[in-house]
Amino acid sequence: MSHSNESLLLIDGHSLAYRAFHALPVENFSTSTGQSTNAIYGFISMLINVLRDEEPSHVAVAFDLGRQTFRLEEYPEYKAGRAKTPPEFHPQIDLIKDIVTAMGIRVVTKEGFEADDALATMARMGTEAGADVEVMSGDKDSFQLASETVTILYPKRGVSDLNRMTPNAVEEKYGVTPANYRGLAALVGEKADNLPGVPGVGDKTAAKWLAAHGDLPGVLDNAEKIGGKVGEKLRDHITEVERNYRLNRLLDDVDLDLKFDDLVWGEGDPAELSSLFDQLEFQALGKRLAAIFPEAAGAEAEAAPPRETTIAAVDVDALLSHLADHDVLALDSDASFELGHGQARVLAVSAEPGQAWVVDLAEAGERSLTKLGSALGKRSLILHSAKLQIKAWASMGLSVADVGGDTALAAYLLVPDARSYELGQIASERAGIDLSEPESDSGQLALDLDSDATATTHGQRAAALLEVHEVLAAALDEANMTQVYRDIELPLVPVLARMESTGIAVDEGGLSNLIDEFTKQAEASAQEAYDAIGHEVNLGSPKQLQTVLFDELDMPKTKRTKTGYTTDAEALAELFVKTEHPFLQHLLAYRDSTKLKQTVVGLLKTVADDGRIHTTYQQTVAATGRLSSLDPNLQNIPVRTESGRRIREIFVADPEVADGCLLTADYSQIEMRIMAHLSGDAALIQAFKDGEDLHSYVGSKVFNVGIDEVDSEMRSKVKAMSYGLVYGLSAYGLSRQLAIGVDEAKGLMEQYFERFGAVKDYLDEIVDQARANGFTETIMGRRRYLPALHSDRRQLRDMAERAALNAPIQGSAADIMKIAMLKVASRLEDLQSPMLLQVHDEIIVDVRPDEIDAVKAIVTEEMGSAFELDVPLDVNVGTGRSWHDAAH
DNA sequence: ACTTCAGCCA
């Protein structure tokens, strides 16, 4: 028993990480980007447990550094013959070191020595300082360190249980004192270190000899006296035993350049720790960590102590007088927008970091809102998720036309595939500002606002924005994305806000009729399906369908899904070819009708009071730079089937405008054109310049026939392949899609690449570049980071490669469309025809009858000239009463 | 509340 209340915990990082690696299956532990985490998870889990149980005052984790050790110098075969560590292991060691450091724990390494030697040295230092010492190691050599003051924590099977090896425990298990453990190990040998001992001698014999002769030198001196076969063996292997004895001694006098008190368990860096846990997607572990490290609790970690912010509640007039001297303002509010109606009560305005004024918009009169609007209009405004807020304010009578900065957009450009862009997280990660929920009775506010918490929250957000935006803007600059940010994404915000607020008119009566019609069709198909099998079943349940198809009807099994066998349309069609069972046809018909019905029902629910549907465009969702649309999604309205197209008939021109029409304008084959441009393939570029039918032209090259001899079958094969290439299609995938052999598909692809060699070079190069740079780039410099290209998991790596192929193409198309929208919107400002929708390569404008020619000219010119490629950008335009009729 | 399956779009 030590009288000290100090305790030192020493950990052999490498041996424990290695154990964890083998205890936890690597396939079950990896992040979405493909980083393997099993060793990290197991190690940190063990570490958290032991820290919680032992509560040491001092801690160190030792790692081996480099391969060259004094042991290896003396005995080149030391540790030879070990199975190669899998490639997934080593990258995890660096992350473990980072986490340990962030936990306030000293990482110790020393060139030329093993972790064990560092542990022995520190154990001696601890003992000399009067501390209790615990050494956690998966290496049995550490048993020689056990003493009155030093206990070895040795993991049993797995990673959760530890054996406490005191001197008594060592003696009980091996029959020798810790001091003699070295001798025992030297006699027995250590397979893992490639140190053979005396053949035929195990723990028992070695212990007996050591007991009889005191210690190993005693045993060796008396080797002649030991009889029997084993005695002979001992005498034959004295050199090896002596070598083992030299090598397995742990050095306790390594110069580590540190004192005992350097090992005090410090505060670490909770923000860094939290960010590492986020990055590694450790959620449950984060909570366990929080128990011993409250400061790093989960993702919402406090990055810094809450800063002093000054928030003052004022009225609009007071606010206006405060604003006089400031050109850049940060704004935040409790904005919401649903079904065409926006609302905001609290508006927070900050003119410098750490400071904000808060006004109650509900109390402001129309005149002061107008004045406020014009004051804000003269300044550069920084917001987070600006679009929602300016839409909401517009419905309150406060109009803001321009956005000077948007921290959500900036963060999106920097990491376009992040899960979310919440201000609290960005502020914490990028600027070290803590925006966790304020206490509701902070009392700073003087209170004509009925809820302090809301006002304080938005005040603090506004007060943080200027600083957060500055950090993000600098990062964008560093990544050469300032242009995409300032010239594309920011100006697009008010354009999209306007489109959303306007919405598109729908024919509600027509919608209801469609619902009736599709419902009747679905019911009829369902009845026929039931009749075909003699009973009812939930046709919407894949699980119940599987019972019917594979158990009752005994059909051949389809492709596996996670939970059974697929019943998707493709598989059902194949089953029908094989079985000709009428149930399948009726099921497919039922699926079609219910799908359409669902779509129409969904649309009807979203019609606002003004008889229009207001979708919301997400500007920070698609990792490639596209927009997405939700609530409802107007980018997936059916078009391929005749009955599907009928849904497009209910989207109509503004009924308030007599003889108005919808105009659609779309890019023709924009992705293939971008592919031609980026690859510089002369043949492909020429085809576009000549205005050939692309797929017939490519078909004539691939099949080596005249362009007029390309039949429809050839054309459709080539079409599938051309599009597939943009997505990283494999020969197997192509063969599946075209229902041809893999060999034929492979031959087609080879022919293609023979004729369009630059395309192949480009596709290869793009992946190589992404691998080297860590990201892909569009024509405007928009980036997408793909760390999974270096994943050790094949499937993730392949997915990342396909994403790398596609991102520059899909993303460049998105860039071009966004630029075109800005140009079109700017020219439409002088007219009365609003832009309503965007569907990736198509825009829809509501055109007044007297403006048809002007709008046609505008969209053709501006879309066609949005970006100069080596091939022309073709634009098709059509007009009609409905979206359906405007198709061309 | 969350996941899986299926199906719609470019």
Add this chain to the structure above:
DNA sequence: ACGTGGCTGAAGTA
């Protein structure tokens, strides 16, 4: 395992 990027709704599981 085998083509990118999205959103929605129903069923099934917790």
